[in-house]
Amino acid sequence: MKFPGLRKIKHYFPVSQPKPQLPSFEVRPELDTYIVGLDQTIVDVVASVSDEFLQKYNIRKGLSNLVEHGKANLIYQELVAQQAISDHFAGGTIGNTIHNYSVLADDKSVLLGVMSANIALGSPAYHYVCHTSSKVDMNHLQGVAGDIGRGITMITPDGERTFVIDPSDMDELSPDYIPTDIIAGAAAFVVSAYPLRATDQPIQQAMFKALQDAKAHNVPVVMSLGTRHLVEENREQILSTIKDYVNVLAMNELEAEALTGCADPLKAAEAILDHTDMVLITAGPEGLYLCGHTDDNVKRESSNPIKSASLADFNQYEFSRPMLHANCDKPLKVYSHIDPYLGGPERIKNTNGAGDGALSAILHDMAANHFHKQVQPLSGKHEQPYLAYSSFAQICKYANRVSYEILVQNAPRLSKGLPEREDSLEEAYWER
């Protein structure tokens, strides 16, 4: 607006400066750096159980078991009677990932999924909202009449977690609730393979609409595989989805084996890189692998000890930065591995979400690159269209560190960021 006439003293409001931006929790695509996640909205009901309890209900240990409502209720009631339930946490593999991203990056993300339209105190939806970062924008969720999903998370004495999923309305997400403009402006779009087992449910179409939007707007697509038997049972569909849409694929070593037939994570990564650009394989006490592509012209040699396993000298170029295969003149496969941070915690409270934590660190690095490119487009860091801000080796360290933080707490979601001194994507800190 033009100022109405001149005044002797200062203008009453600035006319030449842009209107100051008021803070907003809602993501504004043209102003914010953010990632978007699509998920089945699930609350984790955490309970301690014995191995016999799992056998009694014929539940496959270590996996995510989809069961019908009646059986889930029976299990839930028995756990209540045994006073075995310790707490309710917000869950969902992608919900966890974007929450953790928002905590790490101290920045916004958008959750696409369903939410109970009327939230009663103590309901699954109530617990979900209470335990989600305020930086996760939930304005685009679809209201539903019923409950969100309930994931009974059973922790056996060895610290392993096993899920029984009661879906309720979690798969009702309709393609009408996929905001193309929000996806188009994102630094990354992240989804899991879980909706692929929701046969004939609206969430599958919603997921493919979101994938198409991301692809159409060159937004990197990140997919996590969920759980081993999901991959075994939907292998062909998962493979074709990866080939058509996915740039970064995350999984644990069991899921990698189910997908490729290779029990060896390096060999599995090598095979998967024929279909996608970058791959994260977490391997529990063996640490994690981050593998991908870089252009031969910009490859950088590692100064770490060079390792050989099923691939000789596999980490030779781990100081390179990840690129999309399509952006490389001469694509080179790059492999990096790291052992658990400090050898792993002395006592693991539970492993639930450790893999999701690693993925959120990768997303943070990718979003940091997107942000840096927006504010410093001429920087030497963007001479090539890199996929992430840091090198493979550096991202490994960060991802590993975040997993450790999840292992030493009781929940799959970070309640706070890393200690301030470590809150850094810079290589310098980690070298000390």
Ligand SMILES: Nc1ncnc2c1ncn2[C@@H]1O[C@H](COP(=O)(O)OP(=O)(O)OP(=O)(O)O)[C@@H](O)[C@H]1O
């Ligand atoms: N027993 C362990 N000892 C040391 N570190 C561990 C252990 N288990 C997990 N980690 C760390 O956590 C990371 C991720 O663990 P894991 O491979 O168990 O993930 P995941 O199976 O995908 O988990 P989730 O599906 O619950 O998110 C590992 O790469 C490693 O750094």
Ligand SMILES: Nc1nc2c(ncn2[C@@H]2O[C@H](CO)[C@@H](O)[C@H]2O)c(=O)[nH]1
């Ligand atoms: N979206 C989704 N998340 C799941 C499923 N089963 C387990 N999880 C989540 O996986 C997380 C740990 O990786 C937990 O917080 C669970 O809520 C599922 O079927 N769908």
